[in-house]
Amino acid sequence: MGGLLVVGGSYAAVNIVIGAREAGYDGRIRLLSAEPHLxxxxxxxxxxxxxxxxxxxxxxxxxxxxFRQQQxxxxxxxxxxxxxxxxxxxRLEDGSVLAYDRLALAIGARAxxxxxxxxxxxxxxxxxxxxxxxxLRDQLAEAERVVVIGGGFxxxxxxxxxxxxxxxxxVLESQDRLLARALGVPLAEFLAAAHQRRGVAxxxxxxxxxxxxxxxxxxxxxxxxxxxxxxxxxxxxxxxxPNTELAQAAGIACRDGILVDHFTQTDDxxxxxxxDCARHPGRTGERxxxxxxxxxxxxxxxxxxxxxxxxxxxEAVPWFWSDxxxxxxxxxxxxxxxxxxxxxxxxxxxxxxxFHYRNDRLIxxxxxxxxxxxxxxxxxxxxxxxxxxxxxxDPSADLRVLLAEIAAVTAASPRR
Amino acid sequence: xxxxxxxxxDGRADTLDLSEGGSVMQGAxxxxxxxIRAECGGGCACATCHVYVDxxxxxxxxxADLMESEMLEGVAAERRPGSRLSCQIxxxxxxxxxxxHLPECQ
Numbered sequence: 001m002g003g004l005l006v007v008g009g010s011y012a013a014v015n016i017v018i019g020a021r022e023a024g025y026d027g028r029i030r031l032l033s034a035e036p037h038l039x040x041x042x043x044x045x046x047x048x049x050x051x052x053x054x055x056x057x058x059x060x061x062x063x064x065x066x067f068r069q070q071q072x073x074x075x076x077x078x079x080x081x082x083x084x085x086x087x088x089x090x091r092l093e094d095g096s097v098l099a100y101d102r103l104a105l106a107i108g109a110r111a112x113x114x115x116x117x118x119x120x121x122x123x124x125x126x127x128x129x130x131x132x133x134x135x136l137r138d139q140l141a142e143a144e145r146v147v148v149i150g151g152g153f154x155x156x157x158x159x160x161x162x163x164x165x166x167x168x169x170x171v172l173e174s175q176d177r178l179l180a181r182a183l184g185v186p187l188a189e190f191l192a193a194a195h196q197r198r199g200v201a202x203x204x205x206x207x208x209x210x211x212x213x214x215x216x217x218x219x220x221x222x223x224x225x226x227x228x229x230x231x232x233x234x235x236x237x238x239x240x241x242p243n244t245e246l247a248q249a250a251g252i253a254c255r256d257g258i259l260v261d262h263f264t265q266t267d268d269x270x271x272x273x274x275x276d277c278a279r280h281p282g283r284t285g286e287r288x289x290x291x292x293x294x295x296x297x298x299x300x301x302x303x304x305x306x307x308x309x310x311x312x313x314x315e316a317v318p319w320f321w322s323d324x325x326x327x328x329x330x331x332x333x334x335x336x337x338x339x340x341x342x343x344x345x346x347x348x349x350x351x352x353x354x355f356h357y358r359n360d361r362l363i364x365x366x367x368x369x370x371x372x373x374x375x376x377x378x379x380x381x382x383x384x385x386x387x388x389x390x391x392x393x394d395p396s397a398d399l400r401v402l403l404a405e406i407a408a409v410t411a412a413s414p415r416r
Numbered sequence: 417x418x419x420x421x422x423x424x425x426d427g428r429a430d431t432l433d434l435s436e437g438g439s440v441m442q443g444a445x446x447x448x449x450x451x452i453r454a455e456c457g458g459g460c461a462c463a464t465c466h467v468y469v470d471x472x473x474x475x476x477x478x479x480a481d482l483m484e485s486e487m488l489e490g491v492a493a494e495r496r497p498g499s500r501l502s503c504q505i506x507x508x509x510x511x512x513x514x515x516x517h518l519p520e521c522q
C-alpha cells in the first residue's frame with residue numbers, strides 16, 4: 001500500500017501530517033521535500049533571521065523526533081518530477097517511484113523573477129527559501145546601499161531589517177502606494193510614513209527598466225523615467241508564482257494555483273492541495289489563493305484529516321501578521337472591497353485598529369500593536385458578527401462586551 | 417541546562433533539559449511534546465502556545481508585556497492568572513525547575 005504521500009516542506013506539509021494522524025490515520029505517511037532541510041518556518045527569514053537574531057536550528061517547524069514519533073518517513077532533498085495518476089505514483093528526479101493511495105501537494109509558490117535585463121546578476125536576490133535567506137544575510141553584511149524592488153510584505157520586512165542593520169535603503173514600488181493587494185489605504189499610508197521616519201526612502205510609481213552592473217555584479221537600478229539608484233544589493237520582492245506545474249502536467253485543474261474544493265480536494269479525488277499553491281473557495285465563495293501561515297496550517301490540517309477519510313470543510317477566517325520595527329501588524333479578514341472604515345486608537349501612538357465594513361458587515365480588521373482587538377476580530381469574523389460601527393468608533397466602549405455574543409453564537413454551532 | 421516540566425491535562429508529565437536563551441515553547445516543539453501548536457513560530461502572533469505557569473512559579477517568571485497580555489485575551493482555552501504564551505518565556509537559570517501546565521486546547 002502506498003499510504004499518504006505529502007509533497008512539500010513547510011507549514012502546509014507538516015500540518016497535513018498532523019491532521020491525518022489526529023484523525024486517526026495509522027497507515028504509512030511519507031513526506032517528500034525538494035529542499036534538504038527539515039520543514040521550516042518562512043516568516044522569520046525576512047525578520048529575526050535576516051537581522052541575525054534567530055539561528056537556523058530555531059526555524060524547524062517540528063523536530064526530527066516529532067516525525068519519528070508520528071511514524072512519518074522523511075524524504076528530504078528529493079524532488080518530485082511527475083505525477084502518474086493512472087498508476088497512482090510520483091516519479092522523482094533520481095528515477096525512483098513512490099506509490100500513493102492519496103497524494104497531497106503542499107508545494108508552495110516561488111518568487112516572481114524581475115523581467116528586466118540584468119536581473120540575473122550577482123547581488124540580485126529574492127527571498128523565499130532558507131537558501132535565499134542565507135545568501136541575503138551574508139550579502140547584506142557586506143552591502144551599504146540596498147535597493148528593494150517591491151513594497152509588499154517581504155520587501156518591507158527586508159527593508160526594515162536592512163535599515164536596522166545600518167544600511168542605506170530605498171524601496172521602489174511600481175504602484176502609487178504600498179501593499180496594494182494586501183492592505184487598505186489608511187494602513188498602507190501609515191506604514192509608508194513609519195518607514196520614511198526611520199530613514200527608508202520610498203519611491204512610488206517606479207517602473208524598473210534595467211539592472212546595471214560590472215563584472216556580473218549589480219551596481220544600480222535604472223527606472224523607466226531614466227533615474228539611477230546605486231545599489232550593492234538588490235532585493236526583489238514582487239510577488240510569487242504558485243508551483244502548479246507538477247499538477248498541471250498531470251492534468252489536474254489549475255488557475256493561478258491548484259484548484260481545490262471546500263474539502264481541499266483537487267478534481268482528482270485522490271489528490272489534495274493546501275497552502276500557498278492552492279486556490280480554494282473562500283468563505284464567501286470567491287476563489288482565493290492565500291499566502292500565509294494561518295492558511296497553510298489550517299488548510300493543511302483539514303487536508304490531512306480529509307485524506308484520512310474525514311469530510312471537513314475549510315472555511316477558516318484568514319489572518320496574517322507582519323513585524324516591522326516595533327510595529328506588530330495583525331490582519332484578520334480581507335480588507336479589499338470595504339466601503340466604510342472605522343478607527344479605534346491613535347496612529348500617532350502606533351496603536352490603533354481599522355475596522356473595515358462592506359454593506360454594514362464587518363469584513364476585516366487591521367491592527368497595529370493592538371493584539372486584543374485582532375484576537376477579538378478573529379472571533380467576530382468567525383462567528384459572523386457585525387458590531388455596529390458607532391460602538392466600534394466610541395473610544396470609551398469596551399469591545400469585550402461582544403465576547404458574550406460570540407460565546408452565544410459559538411455555543412449554538414456544533415463546530416468552531 | 418534549564419529543567420522544565422510540562423504537565424498535560426491527562427496527567428502526563430515530561431521533564432526536559434533545555435538550553436538557556438530558548439523559549440518554553442521551543443523546548444516543547446523541538447522535543448515533540450503534544451499540546452503546543454505554536455503556529456506562528458514564536459512571533460507572539462497566534463496565541464497557540466498557551467500554557468499555565470504553575471502557581472509556585474508565578475512570581476519568578478518575568479511578567480507578560482502589553483502585547484502578550486493582549487494576545488492572551490484571545491486564547492482558545494480559559495485565561496487564568498498563570499496564563500502565558502510560552503514563546504515569550506525565555507529560559508534563564510532562575511527558571512530552572514519551572515513547571516507549566518498545558519491547556520485543554522490551543
